[in-house]
Amino acid sequence: MSGNALYDYLERLTSLMRAWSREHPLLAELQPVQVSALHYLSRCNGYSNTPMAVTEYLGLTKGTVSQSLKVLEHKGLIRKQPDPQDKRSVHLELTGEGTALLEALTPPAFLQQAAEALGLRGEMLEALLRELLVTIQRQQDVPSFGLCGSCRFHERREEGPFCGLTRQPLASGAERLICREHESA
Amino acid sequence: MSGNALYDYLERLTSLMRAWSREHPLLAELQPVQVSALHYLSRCNGYSNTPMAVTEYLGLTKGTVSQSLKVLEHKGLIRKQPDPQDKRSVHLELTGEGTALLEALTPPAFLQQAAEALGLRGEMLEALLRELLVTIQRQQDVPSFGLCGSCRFHERREEGPFCGLTRQPLASGAERLICREHESA
């Protein structure tokens, strides 16, 4: 019975997010899934900004995502850069316009206000939600899409952060970005 | 910065729910929004099972919802009953098939398992999510869709529960159902 109320609340929150997204003037011309893709692209690292990574993150098929990305590109919110190593692959980056749009509306004001009103309890909620996600990922063998700095391949060297999987040094600040290759420590 | 991580986690949870829904054999032929509507209809009271109530709950337009409900009816998952008082209005009830489908898949197993693994912390998460929703509703003047028993019109009389708004006695068990007229005490 306990998980049932959790599901109820998440359903309700989803509905509220949808209503908010539909009413917001900046988002009226964007579909919810496009906003999700933009949001992911703004928070992931250079290994994780490909169409396939977006596909895995959103839980859709690559064909569907390809279409949505085409729309975003056509609207001037993202830009495609061919991968110098793998000529099949493409990297997606936000344009200035895309970044500005996203900064103007995330996080949703109604969420931020409510979280602030909860104070310490809001921070606790955040921590518990995070714990729930980690638990799900461990139980379900689902790609974790965690932050680079919390990965078991992450090394803190004297010269700076380093990825033990790709054997390459990382830019400073990379620790806070989402990585599709992330594996819990 | 605090509300931002909250948004990240909710986005990720939404993606996980979508992926789960797409992979589940019983849901393969149902759209996520149809599942949401079914779920709502299974948890609301007799004042709240109309197309307009579903529209408000989901944050969509009545035209859109009308179409989705037509699909659900055509699939034999819900049934329409004309309102005896208001001849414009229609009440929606789940068929046996609809009830069976919903019971087979809610709450999602992966959510329930993770919540159980968290134990007491899972219950705390539930309570905090509930608090977040109440806070949002108070701040944003959004319809609360709360449980009948927590409404300021709810009366506990000797003969049984009673609604002070419609001035009618309620069936026992009604306290646990969602009401579109709900107002916090």
Added chain:
DNA sequence: TTGAATATGTATCGATTCGATACTTAATCA
């Protein structure tokens, strides 16, 4: 090193969602 298997990404099709608009019918209220 050649060839099969695999991976990334795109194109197309049909069913569905979704908002906008217009419409019908019924209830409400002045």
Added chain:
DNA sequence: TGATTAAGTATCGAATCGATACATATTCAA
């Protein structure tokens, strides 16, 4: 009684989405 409001449906066009098929590039084994 008549105007306004409300519930619900129908239709249209744009977009999502999954399925399928396809082109290109990489990998890996023989």
